[in-house]
Amino acid sequence: MSKIPRIHYYKDRRHLINTYYLALLPLIIFSIYKNGILLYTNNLINFSHILIPLYFYIISIIISILISLIFKDSFKETTLICLISASTISLNTNMIIYPILLFVILFIIKYLKSHYKLEFNSISIIHLTLLLAVLLNGYSYLNISETLNKFNYNLFDVFIGHNISGLATSSTLIMIISLIILSLNKFYKKNIAYSAIISYLIISSSYILLTKDYNYLNIILSGSAYFSFIFIAPFIYETPITRKSSLIYGILIGILTSLISIYITPIEASYIVIFILSLFIPILNKIANKKYLKAT
Amino acid sequence: MTKLIELNTDSNLLVSSKILTFDKPDYVYIPIKTNKILVKQNTKVEIGTILMEDNNIKITSPISGTIKAIKKVMTINGEENAIEIQNDFEEKSEKTPTSKRNLKNISTTKITNILKEYQIDLTKTSNLILNCLDDEPYVLTENFYLFLYYEGFLELLDKISRTYNISNITICVKSSSSENISKIMSYLGMYPNINLNIIPDLYLISKDKYLLEHLNLNNKDTTIIKASTFYNIYNLIKKNKSNTDKLITISGNGVSNPSIVKTKMGAKVIDILNNLINVLPNTEYLTGLMSGHYVDIADLIITNDLNSILIMKPKKYLKTTKCLKCGACLDVCPVNINPLLLSDATYYEKVKDICLKCGLCSYICPAHINFNEKGDNHV
Numbered sequence: 001m002s003k004i005p006r007i008h009y010y011k012d013r014r015h016l017i018n019t020y021y022l023a024l025l026p027l028i029i030f031s032i033y034k035n036g037i038l039l040y041t042n043n044l045i046n047f048s049h050i051l052i053p054l055y056f057y058i059i060s061i062i063i064s065i066l067i068s069l070i071f072k073d074s075f076k077e078t079t080l081i082c083l084i085s086a087s088t089i090s091l092n093t094n095m096i097i098y099p100i101l102l103f104v105i106l107f108i109i110k111y112l113k114s115h116y117k118l119e120f121n122s123i124s125i126i127h128l129t130l131l132l133a134v135l136l137n138g139y140s141y142l143n144i145s146e147t148l149n150k151f152n153y154n155l156f157d158v159f160i161g162h163n164i165s166g167l168a169t170s171s172t173l174i175m176i177i178s179l180i181i182l183s184l185n186k187f188y189k190k191n192i193a194y195s196a197i198i199s200y201l202i203i204s205s206s207y208i209l210l211t212k213d214y215n216y217l218n219i220i221l222s223g224s225a226y227f228s229f230i231f232i233a234p235f236i237y238e239t240p241i242t243r244k245s246s247l248i249y250g251i252l253i254g255i256l257t258s259l260i261s262i263y264i265t266p267i268e269a270s271y272i273v274i275f276i277l278s279l280f281i282p283i284l285n286k287i288a289n290k291k292y293l294k295a296t
Numbered sequence: 297m298t299k300l301i302e303l304n305t306d307s308n309l310l311v312s313s314k315i316l317t318f319d320k321p322d323y324v325y326i327p328i329k330t331n332k333i334l335v336k337q338n339t340k341v342e343i344g345t346i347l348m349e350d351n352n353i354k355i356t357s358p359i360s361g362t363i364k365a366i367k368k369v370m371t372i373n374g375e376e377n378a379i380e381i382q383n384d385f386e387e388k389s390e391k392t393p394t395s396k397r398n399l400k401n402i403s404t405t406k407i408t409n410i411l412k413e414y415q416i417d418l419t420k421t422s423n424l425i426l427n428c429l430d431d432e433p434y435v436l437t438e439n440f441y442l443f444l445y446y447e448g449f450l451e452l453l454d455k456i457s458r459t460y461n462i463s464n465i466t467i468c469v470k471s472s473s474s475e476n477i478s479k480i481m482s483y484l485g486m487y488p489n490i491n492l493n494i495i496p497d498l499y500l501i502s503k504d505k506y507l508l509e510h511l512n513l514n515n516k517d518t519t520i521i522k523a524s525t526f527y528n529i530y531n532l533i534k535k536n537k538s539n540t541d542k543l544i545t546i547s548g549n550g551v552s553n554p555s556i557v558k559t560k561m562g563a564k565v566i567d568i569l570n571n572l573i574n575v576l577p578n579t580e581y582l583t584g585l586m587s588g589h590y591v592d593i594a595d596l597i598i599t600n601d602l603n604s605i606l607i608m609k610p611k612k613y614l615k616t617t618k619c620l621k622c623g624a625c626l627d628v629c630p631v632n633i634n635p636l637l638l639s640d641a642t643y644y645e646k647v648k649d650i651c652l653k654c655g656l657c658s659y660i661c662p663a664h665i666n667f668n669e670k671g672d673n674h675v
Contacts (some may be wrong), residue, residue, distance in 0.1 A: 004589075004613075005309075005585065005659045006582060006606070006660065007303065008304075008614075011662065012614070012664065013620060136553065162494050182616060187622040187662045189623075237618060237619075238621075240621070243623060247625070255559045285621075292643070293637070
């Protein structure tokens, strides 16, 4: 007489992954426009260069197929991880080293997670590893128009996505839409995203008010940090469980990201913070579990 | 206030409003609950003959016939010994049922004594709630007690209100039960002391604790009576008739005519299915889709606890994946336990009596984890 509910809530893990794809798609399209079509129509690149952003996405999908086959893992999920990672890289990433590095780091992560049950944020460490491929081409996130300073963009242009950032992490406006799409899914951990965004905005705005450094508005309005807050920090498995610990996790990510952005590096700040804090997730979960044990 | 949720159900699966009747079973089986059995093998019994007795509990025969033997049967709680009674179809009754007894002439003492049999004391009650709510999806048993007997229920509630001077009498029906709502609304003008409360279609809201929370009432001065219990009380007070029959919902996607069946207590479920219900081939039987469990219906009998049989086409369960750490199970748990910790033996021991086994954690889990199984591993 086994006991099991015969009905299930209409959404599950598959829906969440599909929602991630749906939220990511406009950003990917914009990245192809910004780093390919726009440059081509302004005669800054030749036609073949339009395909560079596409190359990174397609090669990421191929790598994810390989890894899924090796580990007999969900293809959709691995592809999502690879596409989010590809969205964060620079257009100047070395195109030969990129697939090798992506394969190796993904293989190591999958191996560590399946054999040693280690918990850490995969996408942030993939991004940090892929930095090696950016460094080989001279560390830069500028596309050709940004290098030539061809366009004179105002703050609104920066907000809609014309700023220096990773492939698909530039448009804050589209990311707001992505956040709305993701928030409609019950299983998306919006607590983390919202708390990180709010705490990041508070600290960064306070910095501007205190220092009168209004150029820093460009950083606040550009999307790099928000992309991490929306897509990477709340990513499916590597988060705290309870609402309270998720809030603490999100707030810490926001605060530390804004501090590292101000004093060290604005583009990589969120990835560094998310990776380091994700190492403490098992501790946060243990504390939450202990509270449950005591409460009963 | 506990946050309850509405379940995601198939709106095409409707239970017919036509009641099917199965009141002439060849045999009935009455589970032995006490040590004091008052009847012997091959003796004749009538409807209402006391079969067993223990303190205040009197278990009576639902049919007239002959005591045959003690047999093992299946109830919702597992295997039990039961008295087998062979039906003589004469419908003889020990008490003479009175069909048109005027409630005005029934004494307070009689009503109090009958209520006492059901452990109900209305002397200190300010609020009386008639609970006509069903929690399990596709089950409408309590709802149909009101649907069938609303006139009598209203009359008795009115009598109780006057007898015990109860200021607030409320009938609770679910918002999805439009037929009951319109029926009761049309009668409320005649009973100004009775209110109708339309309750949202939330899972678990029929439980006393959550219903009280929803109605903002205090447990101390409120009495909640289930419609099925009220039906038995009504029969005893108004018709002087013993508790012999019962409504049961038989529904699910494995039957072509989901229905409410009025049947005798102790009848075999398989007999009801063979006579009244068109069951599709290759189906599974459950007592409820959320908190119920699979049952073997071969020897299953109708008891007071059994409200429904859900007949379902076999379901392909989706593969359980790694926990997403979304915390949905924690958010949805009405008793605030952590289902993820149920695999921990110490934690399971602590919460096993608190857990309602309502199935909400498994229902909501995006990774399709069966949390009941986690707990069962310690048993």
